[in-house]
Amino acid sequence: MDNQQQRVWMHIGAGSFHRAHQAWYLHRLLMQGDTRWSIALGNIRNDANALLTALEKQNGEYILETVSPAGERKYERVTSIKKVLPWDEQLSALVAQGAATETGVISFTVTEGGYYLDTEHKLDPKNPDIQADLLGEARTIYGTLDRILRQRIKQKSGPVTLLNCDNLRHNGERFRNGFLAFLALKGDMAMLDWVKNFTSSPNTMVDRITPRPTADIAPRVEEKTGFKDLAPLMGESFIQWVIEDDFIAGRPALEEVGVEMVKSVLPWEEAKIRILNASHSCIAWAGTLIGLSYIHESTQTQSICEMAWEYVTQDVIPSLTPSPLDLDAYRDVVLDRFRNPYILDTNQRVAADGLSKIPGMIAPTLIECYNRGQIPRATAVLPALFFLFMERWHEGDLPYTYQDGILDANAMHARFSAADPLAEFARDEALFGPLAGKPNFEQLLRDTVQSLRTWITLQTNETVVSQ
Template sequence: MQTSSHSTPSTQSTWLHLGAGAFHRAHQSWYLNQLHQLGDTRWSLALGNIRNSASQATLDQLGRQQGVYTLEVISPDGDIDYHTITAIKKVIPWDANLSQLIQIGADPETKLISFTVTEGGYFLKDDGHLDLNHPVIVQELAEPNTFATVYGVLVAILRQRLATQAGPITLLNCDNLRHNGDCLRTGLNEYIAALGDKALAAWCDNAISTPNSMVDRITPQSDEALLERLVEQGIDNDQVPVACEAFSQWVIEDDFIAGRPELERVGVEFVKNVIPFEEAKIRVLNASHSGIAWAGALLGAQSIDESLTPQVREWIRNYVAQDVSAALPKGPIDLDEYCKTTLHRFSNAKVRDTNQRVSSDSIAKLQQFILPTLKTRYQQAEVPQATLVLVALWYLFMQRRAAGTLPFEYQDRAIESVPFETIFAEQDSLKAFAQSSALMGSLAEHPTFTEDLRDVVKQVESTLAESSTS
């Protein structure tokens, strides 16, 4: 166990974030900006990307704007506020060697590195261990400094910190994985072991902390309409604004080895145990979000709020009431009330989150958000009918993808890890789908899972057909 440091240094400290997507700028950056507005400017953000991805153009523009951008915050009633965010003091230009990113990460003033690389960006297997056979991991281990994953970048930074005695550092996972800090620690340890770097492994035992955390704020993709709304407000000098809902939550295990900003002053909850919060959020909000996106795509809807038909709402309420409530131990969160709040948030038409965005990376989302509830209910000797509805929706969604009839292009960074072409070429594609260990892990071997799913798929197909004709 690391020695936590709750103190905030009196000198300037840098917080480096990896992943310049909209969520970071609506969530972590917004929280630090709130703290700055209270007069505490001892911490500032540096922002960079690991890969030369689609968000690179945004990062480049953000650099031209000196890190300053507008956050549009939409209340449940549709009221809109605009916030100028100035917490990002360094925008790191991308280069193939990530030289500036590594230099800032290894700087003694950098005390905290956080990251949002999506659930699939950790390359973890069903058992929680690093998939050392994944092509991306294999290539990166074989070709050091190619930087395809968060592990490769962190190793480069940590090696430099070790060599220069830059001091301990906290690595803060901000992705939707249960026990996300523990997951990062396991993956990183196993990556370092695969490199055979015993000196780095020994140093990390005492020089890093990896707190678990839970993050929550719906942040749709920016579009031209957002830019037009800014112009109406007299803001015509911002090409990279972000929109989000008013609701925001951040719960963090208070295990910071090198100090931290006093984010509790702006609503961040620091706790000893994040698990009850993250389990409720992952199983209720994240799983439901995916299920609604799959259902909406099957119904021909473009956005989450448009997808919330009475039937879809009923499927989600049943899933939480029948299976999630039974699968989780009693905790501090009223799951029925949480579900009601979640559906209310999803119905906000002005947030207008797209089914394309929410359904992306569904392989990891199925495995992280939904399969744990299925497994627990089967272990409890129950057939999890309500949860199987979500799996059925995704099967039908991917069936449509195979037929080329989805209303949008589906994007998934793990798509090559599952042989979907083979699965949907089978005469019994549902059996091939249900018994794919790459998808279902140990559930693929469950004696009744395939036929249980087949029964529910038939029911869902029938219900969707009725919905489309009514």
């Protein structure tokens, strides 16, 4: 690690999660007196311009409110973002900072769908955004990094770590494979060789539930701290970050602030993605279908909590055993976190990006159950819930806008207008890989969907009666 030179950690993706997670850890280092690294924050798209403007006015500082399941609130002024990179169509500030010699890490949070991977975890070259970037645009992380690193080579700025901080299994290597495939499609062999030799892409596991900021946070922050914050946010008190220690150009002393630096993140990421992320989506889809708005309400509904518990207990834990983690205890901690009534995390936020979550977080457990001769009845509930959720979307009957980075709305409407939408769904290789088209899997989905239709009717009637 460099002891003298001031170094920059540039982050792409000006969302709440980065500010509640990676920026918080870097802030803790600053509070310990280690001022060698600071963050420069930017965005690929113009949808964060208001936030970037607010942060610029506050010199990058903001208040993070955390709340425990017991309702204990804490307030901390996060100071690690020392440079806010303004957005323009050419991403000029992002390119300039990413190409600068002092930038040793470029990290990113662009959501699961932002990597444009198919069920084989390969880059989907047919996607319109990828096609545009192959022609020189910068709509995706690939086109953006291509532009940044091209300038970095020109300036002879040296190696840099490319750090994926999204909920994606094997996130570093899958991003890297996608990026190398992108460069190969461009036919840029010189750039391809440079990336192979002068960048590293460690796998990481990140965890902190961070809902979208709501209007009540700013007044509470001002009351408690006296700071009239234009960009406050709130997250749960729990936090975790596990990173493979493979930084090619130096790194902050993250182990000093509780980050777990390991040789392989595999046990942690598998547990987190399958137990936390997949259960989270299950709860959000189920809660939405019976008229609930928040994750804690949905988790506190016994039948929904049982769906998640059974999915983990019956199918996931056998798939992940043996593990260095206590998986039963991890399951119980996760469900307790979801019950936190103070977080006010919405079903809308967690329900997003299902088309990436099914193949990435849920299909592996389905496949492994079949491979060991077990019928994955508990896991089948999750894609069945998503089918019913998207059926509501098709009918225009969701209570909110569904957000999905890879949703082709016309194709999805066509699927649900077909004679047998469930057959179309069950035979989708992009969702289910080798299970697509298998009669026993399709029948399992049919039976599960029918059972869930009955459950939804009963739950809805109970809600009406209780009102």
